Each structure stands twice: as structure tokens, then as C-alpha cells.
Amino acid sequence: DIQMTQSPSSVSASVGDRVTITCRASQGISSWLAWYQQKPGKAPKLLIYAASSLQSGVPSRFSGSGSGTDFTLTISSLQPEDFATYYCQQANSFPRTFGGGTKVEIK
Amino acid sequence: QVQLQESGPGLVKPSGTLSLTCAVSGGSISSSNWWSWVRQPPGKGLEWIGEIYHSGSTNYNPSLKSRVTISVDKSKNQFSLKLSSVTAADTAVYYCARVAVAGIVNYWGQGTLVTVSS
Numbered sequence: 001d002i003q004m005t006q007s008p009s010s011v012s013a014s015v016g017d018r019v020t021i022t023c024r025a026s027q028g029i030s031s032w033l034a035w036y037q038q039k040p041g042k043a044p045k046l047l048i049y050a051a052s053s054l055q056s057g058v059p060s061r062f063s064g065s066g067s068g069t070d071f072t073l074t075i076s077s078l079q080p081e082d083f084a085t086y087y088c089q090q091a092n093s094f095p096r097t098f099g100g101g102t103k104v105e106i107k
Numbered sequence: 108q109v110q111l112q113e114s115g116p117g118l119v120k121p122s123g124t125l126s127l128t129c130a131v132s133g134g135s136i137s138s139s140n141w142w143s144w145v146r147q148p149p150g151k152g153l154e155w156i157g158e159i160y161h162s163g164s165t166n167y168n169p170s171l172k173s174r175v176t177i178s179v180d181k182s183k184n185q186f187s188l189k190l191s192s193v194t195a196a197d198t199a200v201y202y203c204a205r206v207a208v209a210g211i212v213n214y215w216g217q218g219t220l221v222t223v224s225s
Binding site: 045046049089091099 | 212213215
């Protein structure tokens with residue numbers, strides 16, 4: 001299985017801050033990576049697919065980059081509705097695997 | 108707009124079989140998509156269980172493969188999950204989902220909590 005490692009596991013930030021979350025794959029996955037946002041009690045929501053493509057309807061302050069084994073999700077200016085947990089997921093091979101999550105908290 | 112709705116017992120006894128159904132509306136289960144199950148233990152991360160195509164082709168997580176069966180019912184536009192020999196470790200919110208091209212989930216059900224307890 002491909003292991004997905006996210007860092008940090010949590011981050012405290014203020015509204016307006018730039019936030020960067022990292023996801024590392026245990027082996028190369030090309031650009032087969034997605035990012036999801038999950039709020040408490042809700043299903044995850046797709047933000048980014050193919051490492052850097054913004055899902056329709058997702059604000060442009062979200063962006064993704066990377067290929068191979070190292071990926072980042074950046075929120076350029078944190079908004080109150082962005083406080084949530086973020087997960088990466090590889091779609092290069094089976095079984096699909098997720099990172100452990102990064103909780104973005106209010107500072 | 109595709110909508111997915113999970114249904115099934117919220118409580119299953121240890122050693123029993125967990126059975127859930129996902130009803131798909133706003134789209135056909137015979138479209139060019141795979142249909143998946145993902146679970147999340149309370150307070151923990153996401154785990155991919157497996158997926159099915161309308162033809163009946165499946166992919167399963169090897170960690171669960173011996174206990175999992177995913178099936179599709181095209182006449183009812185739904186798909187199902189069975190997980191046998193459950194233990195407390197199988198307690199989780201179970202999500203059904205639609206998989207887009209490239210293995211990405213773009214539609215999720217609201218999730219249903221299944222507790223394994225006597």
C-alpha cells in the first residue's frame with residue numbers, strides 16, 4: 001500500500017493567514033492526488049484533483065501543487081469557513097489511501 | 108445533481124454482518140463511474156473500503172477483502188456493502204460515494220454511523 005503522510009497534523013492560524021499543508025507519498029504517484037475538506041459531522045468535500053486542478057465551485061484561494069511524492073495544499077488567505085480538517089488521497093493505485101488529516105484551527 | 112443516501116442498521120452485534128445500502132438519485136448507477144464505500148472511525152481518519160462498477164467489477168481494500176462484499180442493483184439504482192465478522196474496530200461512519208475519472212470521489216453521501224456492540 002502507498003502510505004500518505006500529512007504534516008502538520010494540526011495548525012493554528014488567523015483569518016487572513018496563508019496556510020500550507022504538505023502531503024508525502026511513500027512512492028511516486030505522478031499527479032494522482034486529491035485534497036478534501038471535512039467539517040465536523042459532515043462528509044468530505046473535494047477541493048483539488050489531479051494535484052492542482054480546482055474542483056468546480058471551490059474558491060480560488062485554494063490551490064494545490066506537486067507531483068511524484070511531494071504535494072502541497074495552500075490556502076492563500078484563510079477565511080472563517082475554512083476552519084476544518086483537510087485530507088489528501090492518492091488515486092495512483094489500489095488500495096486508495098488517505099493521509100492522516102490536518103486540522104486547521106482558529107488561533 | 109447526484110445525491111447518495113446510505114441506509115441500514117445503526118447497531119450490529121460483534122461477529123455479525125454489517126449491511127448498508129446506498130440509494131443513488133439524480134443520476135444513473137449505470138453511468139461511467141465507479142461507486143465506493145469509505146469509512147471513518149470516530150475521531151479518526153478516512154479508510155477506503157472498496158468500489159464497484161455497474162458491470163459488477165470490484166476493487167477491495169486487501170485489509171478488508173476477506174470480509175467485504177460490494178454489490179450493485181441496477182434495477183433499484185443502488186449499491187450495497189456487506190462486512191462480515193465485525194468487531195468493535197469496525198465501528199465507524201460509513202460513507203457511500205461516487206468516484207469520478209481518476210479515482211477521485213466527487214460526490215458523497217451524508218454518512219451513517221454503525222456501532223458494533225452487544
